[in-house]
Amino acid sequence: MSLDGFIAGLNDGPGNPLGDGGERLHHWLFSGTTPSSHNEFFKPAEASREVVDEWFDDLGAIVIGRRTFDIVDGWDGTHPLGVPVFVLTHEAPETVPEGATTFTFVTDGIERALEQARKTAGGNNVQVGAANVAQQYLEARLVDEIQVHLVPVLLGSGVRLFESLGAAPIELERTRVIESTGVTHLRFDVVKKQGTTKNENQ
Ligand SMILES: NC(=O)c1ccc[n+]([C@@H]2O[C@H](COP(=O)([O-])OP(=O)(O)OC[C@H]3O[C@@H](n4cnc5c(N)ncnc54)[C@H](OP(=O)(O)O)[C@@H]3O)[C@@H](O)[C@H]2O)c1
Numbered sequence: 001m002s003l004d005g006f007i008a009g010l011n012d013g014p015g016n017p018l019g020d021g022g023e024r025l026h027h028w029l030f031s032g033t034t035p036s037s038h039n040e041f042f043k044p045a046e047a048s049r050e051v052v053d054e055w056f057d058d059l060g061a062i063v064i065g066r067r068t069f070d071i072v073d074g075w076d077g078t079h080p081l082g083v084p085v086f087v088l089t090h091e092a093p094e095t096v097p098e099g100a101t102t103f104t105f106v107t108d109g110i111e112r113a114l115e116q117a118r119k120t121a122g123g124n125n126v127q128v129g130a131a132n133v134a135q136q137y138l139e140a141r142l143v144d145e146i147q148v149h150l151v152p153v154l155l156g157s158g159v160r161l162f163e164s165l166g167a168a169p170i171e172l173e174r175t176r177v178i179e180s181t182g183v184t185h186l187r188f189d190v191v192k193k194q195g196t197t198k199n200e201n202q
Pocket residue numbers: 001007008012013017018019025064065066067068069071088089090091106107108109110129130131132133134136159
């Protein structure tokens with residue numbers, strides 16, 4: 001995310017997936033000298049390696065929105081993080097690019113998508129995004145943790161990660177800061193209402 005809160009610039013679409021200037025947000029993923037031991041597609045800045053490693057070690061499934069899926073043409077059938085992907089949509093596509101990833105199109109809401117993703121993930125994490133979908137899960141208080149990879153650039157306009165979250169504040173507790181080259185990795189727990197633990201809310 002850019003310092004001013006955008007995860008894509010203006011004019012995002014097929015051929016320009018992160019919008020005008022948005023590629024800058026992913027430079028840290030490819031600016032290192034050594035490829036990730038999990039997937040040589042990524043070559044993260046040195047201090048970012050543990051963040052990328054966690055994706056492969058701890059991630060069990062991804063829930064994303066149909067816009068992201070369409071904009072990247074379904075990652076040509078193979079998502080780089082190598083886990084099953086659940087796509088929230090109002091209407092499943094007729095064809096899906098063939099590759100290594102299992103895509104499931106969910107048309108009956110965010111709770112159902114999360115339920116399926118959690119079952120598939122076993123005990124591992126479920127990652128939700130992009131902006132529109134993440135906002136829905138936040139509003140529904142179904143998010144345990146937020147990770148932001150904050151890039152020192154002001155994009156000025158585009159797709160905001162935290163656009164419409166309703167009026168009630170969502171309290172966060174910062175749990176990690178990693179300063180890396182061209183990015184600061186921030187991690188927060190979402191503070192749940194008193195008397196409940198993280199697990200009771202999952
Ligand atoms: N910076 C990064 O690392 C990063 C990462 C990922 C994505 N992105 C960018 O983020 C942008 C896309 O994000 P976005 O927020 O615009 O869209 P999105 O969350 O990817 O997708 C939104 C779409 O998903 C479907 N959808 C969402 N909730 C639904 C529900 N409850 N039930 C049924 N369908 C539902 C709808 O599509 P339909 O009505 O068409 O079905 C909706 O228009 C792109 O620019 C992408 O490149 C950036």
